Amino acid sequence: MTISYPGGPLRGHLRLTGSKSIANRALLIRALTPGGFAIHGMAAADDTVRLQQLLVSGEDVLDCGPAGTTYRFLTGYLCRRRGTQLLTGSQRMKERPIGILVEALRTLGANIEYAEKEGYPPLRIGYSALDRSDRVSIAADTSSQYISSLLMLAPTLPTGLKLTLEGEIVSLPYIKMTLALMEYFGVHHHWEGQTIVVNPQYYQARDFTVEADWSAASYYYSLAALSESADLRIDGLFADSLQGDAVVHKLYEEFGVTTTFTEKGIHLHKPAGTEPPALFEHNFVECPDIAQTLMATCAGLGVQGLYSGLQTLFIKETDRVKAMKTELGKLGVSLYKIPSRMTEKTGINYFAQEGRADFAAGTPRFATYHDHRMAMSLAPLALLHPVALEDPAVVNKSYPDFYRDLTTLGLTARED
Structure with a gap:
């Protein structure tokens, strides 16, 4: 696709x-x-x-x-x-x-x-x-x-x-x-x-x-951050949430995306001319399911990343850190573990990300590794350049209407 x-x-x-x-x-x-x-x-x-x-x-x-x-x-x-x-x-x-x-x-x-x-x-x-x-x-x-x-x-x-x-x-x-x-x-x-x-x-x-899914909302925050400007309304999400991934609305403030809570859900806004941060740093130990989303956002905007709390990502549907390293590498973006000797005082495993997504080689074809979050975290990069996803139906695991919802925002999802 x-x-x-x-x-x-x-x-x-x-x-x-x-x-x-x-x-x-x-x-x-x-x-x-x-x-x-x-x-x-x-x-x-x-x-x-x-x-x-x-x-x-x-x-x-x-x-x-x-x-x-x-x-x-x-x-x-x-x-x-x-x-x-x-x-x-x-x-x-x-x-x-x-x-x-x-x-x-x-x-x-x-x-x-x-x-x-x-x-x-x-x-x-x-x-x-x-x-x-x-x-x-x-x-x-x-x-x-x-x-x-x-x-x-x-x-x-x-x-x-x-x-x-x-x-x-x-x-x-x-x-x-x-x-x-x-x-x-x-x-x-x-x-x-x-x-x-x-x-x-x-x-x-x-x-x-059942409350709407904040993990799913993260992909729209990524779209907003990657856009020249954004005005999105998403129903079903509330400030008083049971979900740890609700922190996403605070994280994307660093990228110029503001959130207003309404009676029905949220209103996202990003004004034109917003500059991304030079560095984004976060410990994902309490919200690991949105780590890939932030990695893709940082890659698209050329933001340097410093991540920790990724230990549970190695045993998900795939080794998500390894998979993101491979796929972002197709765009010239590097994701690597900081040597333990440099962090031995804290005992925390850090991963660094550098580079800005380069589409000079044409449309990248991303593997999805039988992992719904790989597909959905990389899809927002389409705001910058067309992207192809292998096995796109993998999103059915958590969000079957993902591509349909993207088209309501003006994106095109075409079967290859």
Whole structure:
């Protein structure tokens, strides 16, 4: 697919899809709630549709495809479902580690076996009372999806759960999102240091509306930053958000994009003549899903980048740092890790980015690595020059209407 823009100010009005992160948590909680409840504004993402189907499936083999959140949430949920199921996924899913979550569930008494390679999907999961223990420790810098899978299961356990997070906590907003949704459905918790305590309780059925996705909004912030001027209205987003990626509206102020919150959502504005910063620096530990978006924006504007908190990006749908290094390299932009000896006092891993996107060689063809965020983070560069995306349908994982929404803003998305 080739995406292009005729030029001129960027104008438009659209409504974003629901947040996949929120929708998936709501679906899992509904499955654990006596009587269930209605969910409005459900995300149209493939991951969410797949989770919704698998939660009610009576099949013995459940295929999550490439959906990581779906796989991790079901790993915990199936421990409480009668019978035995084989939980599998795509080839890439079989390369993504699951051992930390499996060991935590086994501590509680889970009946889980590795069907192929030790430490990786697929898993054979049988029913268990999960009454061996009510205490689990897990590395705090692991995927928040492991932690959320355990937390949502916690109130249904015979004696609840005391979940200790060991070390520096990463992706805290996603953990807070899970706990906030549990509170909405009547399940309370408290912290004892870095231990989250959830006593045995019942989820209370309440109708729920899914907030729009701030991760998806980041691509429109990137478009606005790359435009000569912008005036965009996006419905469904609110200032009081559960999503860590809501910080995007503050980050793009450095690029001259201002945000006004309205009754329906947000109004983005960038005046003509805005100069980008010389340097953009940020720690993405609490918002890793928008890191690629900012990398692409900096590349398009020639802004030097200094990034940290990228550790979870190495185990996503692809190694996202490596993938961005390769694709931005096609434009003459370099992304590299700063040697550890230069940061040994802080112990933080930094990545630097230098250069401005050069389209002299013609239309770049970007690989997307079976990763929806690769496609959507690179697409806004079309405001500067036409870009081609391989496997464009990968966006269906989280945002099926992405290209349609781009066309409402005046961009063209043409199948090759």
